[in-house]
Amino acid sequence: MTDPRTTPVPDRIRSDVAHNARVWNHWLGGTDNHPVDRAVGDRVTGMYPSIGEVARADRAFLGRAVAYLAGEAGIRQFLDIGTGLPSAGNTHEVARRTAPDCRVVYVDNDPAVLAHARTLLAGSPQGATEYVDADARDPEQILRAAQPTLELERPVAVMLLGILNFVLDTDEARRIVRTLMDALPSGSHLVLTHPTLELGGEGNEAAMRFWNENATPPITARTRAEFAVFLTGLDLVDPGIVSCAHWRGEPGAARVAQFGAVARKP
Numbered sequence: 001m002t003d004p005r006t007t008p009v010p011d012r013i014r015s016d017v018a019h020n021a022r023v024w025n026h027w028l029g030g031t032d033n034h035p036v037d038r039a040v041g042d043r044v045t046g047m048y049p050s051i052g053e054v055a056r057a058d059r060a061f062l063g064r065a066v067a068y069l070a071g072e073a074g075i076r077q078f079l080d081i082g083t084g085l086p087s088a089g090n091t092h093e094v095a096r097r098t099a100p101d102c103r104v105v106y107v108d109n110d111p112a113v114l115a116h117a118r119t120l121l122a123g124s125p126q127g128a129t130e131y132v133d134a135d136a137r138d139p140e141q142i143l144r145a146a147q148p149t150l151e152l153e154r155p156v157a158v159m160l161l162g163i164l165n166f167v168l169d170t171d172e173a174r175r176i177v178r179t180l181m182d183a184l185p186s187g188s189h190l191v192l193t194h195p196t197l198e199l200g201g202e203g204n205e206a207a208m209r210f211w212n213e214n215a216t217p218p219i220t221a222r223t224r225a226e227f228a229v230f231l232t233g234l235d236l237v238d239p240g241i242v243s244c245a246h247w248r249g250e251p252g253a254a255r256v257a258q259f260g261a262v263a264r265k266p
Helices: 020-027 035-047 051-070 091-098 111-121 139-146 170-182 204-214 224-229
Strands: 077-081 103-108 129-133 157-161 189-195 258-264
Touching: 020 035, 020 051, 035 051, 035 204, 051 091, 051 157, 051 189, 051 258, 077 091, 077 139, 091 103, 103 139, 129 139, 139 170, 157 170, 170 189, 170 224, 224 258
Parallel strands: 077 103, 077 157, 103 129, 157 189
Antiparallel strands: 189 258
């Protein structure tokens, strides 16, 4: 397992190509990004003006979902895959407002995220929060690396927010989800968000095409039916598959073209 508190930051950080984690940070109003990220992010915003709302709605969904899991669902272990750059309301912060004994493992393979992982771990009890430098496409490695921190024989909430859209092959994306959930016991939960061209997202098609030509990693949208495949065999938590802004959100919240769902393993 990589310990970001002692491991040098790798030299594979590129500042000449826009990268999702940094562009997302820009859309959220952060400063951990480069001119190329801002340029591409602003161009996408010009083509699809609601992308900033999508980013903020996705982040707010994370907060509501984690609060539900740590509270009503009684979850004390979280595996957050595709962490992204630290922002306000990280998973461990939200979970510990309800249950200070929650354990969290963050997973990402972006060197920029690794460079900032110390921020995620700062002030956390030793062993209660950890960072794994791994690729979402290797769920077996993720499960092995998470074991020193998480007890995988007890329920775990697997967080895959805005990450499966970077796995272009739907069969491969489904394999990732099934491998993770098959390894965990009854009572574990799956938390997903994913962009779609439905829910008013038709205008995003050209923006995604521009992204795939000018940034990394490439992205794909999925339909509700394709999104639902990832939840096969799990029990959806109310209100089911909805715009992430509407998952237990504020009444009257604007809909965004990003599916969100929480489901429980029976």
